[in-house]
Amino acid sequence: MRFSRQREAVYNVVCSTKCHPDASYVYEQVRKVIPNISLGTVYRNLSELCEAGRLVRVSVEGSAERFDAYCAPHVHHVCKTCGAVTDLPMEKIAISHDIQGVDHYQVTFYGTCESCRNQN
Ligand SMILES: [Zn+2]
Ligand SMILES: [Zn+2]
Structure with a gap:
């Protein structure tokens, strides 16, 4: 392009x-x-x-x-307190990449990020 x-x-x-x-x-x-x-x-x-x-x-x-800008398959964590979106290390999550008929997926975990957790 x-x-x-x-x-x-x-x-x-x-x-x-x-x-x-x-x-x-x-x-x-x-x-x-x-x-x-x-x-x-x-x-x-x-x-x-x-x-x-x-x-x-x-x-x-x-x-x-x-x-x-990170286009490889990976999963996200969204902080419900501050709205921060971070990448989660794939080794912590078991996702099968060979399910038939899937060429794209998006997985998001919602919770509290580390810096918000540390403020309490
Ligand atoms: Zn946060
Ligand atoms: Zn990401």
């Missing part, structure tokens, strides 16, 4: 963080590099990057869609 300056900036923001940003986070960061970019352009580039397989959409209950 062709990388325009805008698309590259959008992609770089998602790649530069492990926080699984939503579109408005990406927008705020990209604006530091391209001040006149619109939120609509950010959305469009995010979905084109997803369609091209460069990014993965992460749906989170009760929150805006998030984006992940």
